[in-house]
Amino acid sequence: MRRRTMLGMTGAAAVGGAVFGAGPAAAHGRPRWLHTWVAMPQLTEPGNLPPAPFTGASSTLVDTTLRQTVHVTIGGSRLRVRFSNAFGGAALPITAAGVALPAGGQAGVSAIVPGTARPLTFGGRASVVVPIGAQVVSDPVDLPVASGSNLTISTYLAAGQETLNLTSHPGSRTTTYLTNGNFVAAPDLSGAASVAHWYLISGVEVPGTAPAIAIVGDSLTDGRGSTTDGNDRWPDQLFARRRRTAILNQAAGGNRVLNDGLGPNVLARLDRDVLATSGVDRMLIFEGVNDIGTAPATVADQKQVVDDLLFAFEQVVLRAHARDITAYGATITPFGGNTGYDDPDGLREQSRQAVNAVLRRGRLFDEIVDFDVAARDPAVPRQLNPAYDTGDHLHLNPAGYGALAAAVPLRWLS
CATH class of the missing domain: 3.40.50.1110 (SGNH hydrolase)
Known part of the structure; x- marks a missing residue:
């Protein structure tokens, strides 16, 4: 294995008591965030778009709640979620979003553990608009997740996205639920439509040094x-x-x-x-x-x-x-x-x-x-x-x- 030469000082060099090169996170003692789950964003193929009535003639996910589960690796006491509009043909208006623990700790279930639902905010706001080609990171939320556990992410789009170019990860091998109306905090989405694709989500981060x-x-x-x-x-x-x-x-x-x-x-x-x-x-x-x-x-x-x-x-x-x-x-x-x-x-x-x-x-x-x-x-x-x-x-x-x-x-x- 090649061994790369490492400098004696990394990140900052101390000279005469002053610290140079320390970024804002280091200067303010902020936690180091690392991804614990990711999904590679893709442009959704026509056959992998949400089923009717969640895809229309020129828009997707109008008045729709998505409930999706992901399998985290490293655990943490707090987390934040990334939403991607990398391939969106229009701005992505997220009306509300939240996280919870899935019922029974299982992947691909529509119910959540009572009392675990937490709303996500974005710069303190309950909603956010993701520009074309961009991503947003939610504010941190206190919800402990164990190493190797599953996490539920629910998202509601009131107006939907005014495009058929939707960002997703079709090969999720995990069941996602879709229903009309805002059911982000609902205890169960039984009876909702289901597909095996992830939409709009691209990462979950926790603080840590793993x-x-x-x-x-x-x-x-x-x-x-x-x-x-x-x-x-x-x-x-x-x-x-x-x-x-x-x-x-x-x-x-x-x-x-x-x-x-x-x-x-x-x-x-x-x-x-x-x-x-x-x-x-x-x-x-x-x-x-x-x-x-x-x-x-x-x-x-x-x-x-x-x-x-x-x-x-x-x-x-x-x-x-x-x-x-x-x-x-x-x-x-x-x-x-x-x-x-x-x-x-x-x-x-x-x-x-x-x-x-x-x-x-x-x-x-x-x-x-x-x-x-x-x-x-x-x-x-x-x-x-x-x-x-x-x-x-x-x-x-x-x-x-x-x-x-x-x-x-x-x-x-x-």
Whole structure:
């Protein structure tokens, strides 16, 4: 592992009793906030928009309460919530919002624990308008959340958002409830409509000093093949191995390193999803299969995508190190037999092997984890282990995600 040179003084240098370079938080003794949960914002595809009547001809979520649950990692006595309008086609007017503990501590439930509902404010105000492309952070609220617990976030939009370009995270694998009227503090939304998408929320923060690792990935990290409301994606199972580190899942199905797919490419979203995410001091990137799989199966095109991927990984590491963030990488898992990505001449498999060979030589990332070895069939290494295969020969089931989580060295989380 490369060791980066650290300056003898960080943050501030004391000269003659004066302190230079101390920011406002340091000067006033404010708490250090770190993310405990994130969801990568995306532009909602038409098929993932809220169902009728919550999507109209030109607007969304008019007179609508959203009730959503998220699975926090690091706990805390206080918290604050981030709402994103990154891809909104109009300003986002939030009329009211609140947090609570979900009934039974469960994910994807419509009821909350009586007495735990807390209103969210924004600069002391009950409502806020989020500009196009922006995000807002709520004021801190006193609501203790335990490490590895679930949290309910309820949001009400009286006027809705005057656009069909809505910011969401479609691959939530968690049930969200929608109903007309303001029911932010209601004890239960039984009978409400439901979908398995998150809308408008992008982060939860707590005060603390724990390590935080941002995981940049595609559907294999977003959890396709995992259990709805089960929180058994591989980052969830990694957190279960060490519950003192914030595990931040910045992945989206279909995401690519080089070109936009479902969501911006990695090089475009790295600043937002890693470098500017509060508390992050390390990252792990597990991507590349969609770049290889969508590039034409010709010798020239596959050589190009391999060269471009390796250059992109170098760029990721350079930008991470510039912010003193440790950069880990992961080898690309098999897709042999997948009808979309596996080609008859095996050119894409050769590209996967070429990228993995360079990663294993250890000259790109600070360290790598060999997910290829963890997930592959020992008898047919170009294919997934049958015990881990969802059946499409690309995505993993919860047992397969457990194998990935078990392969990550725990020292990376210390």
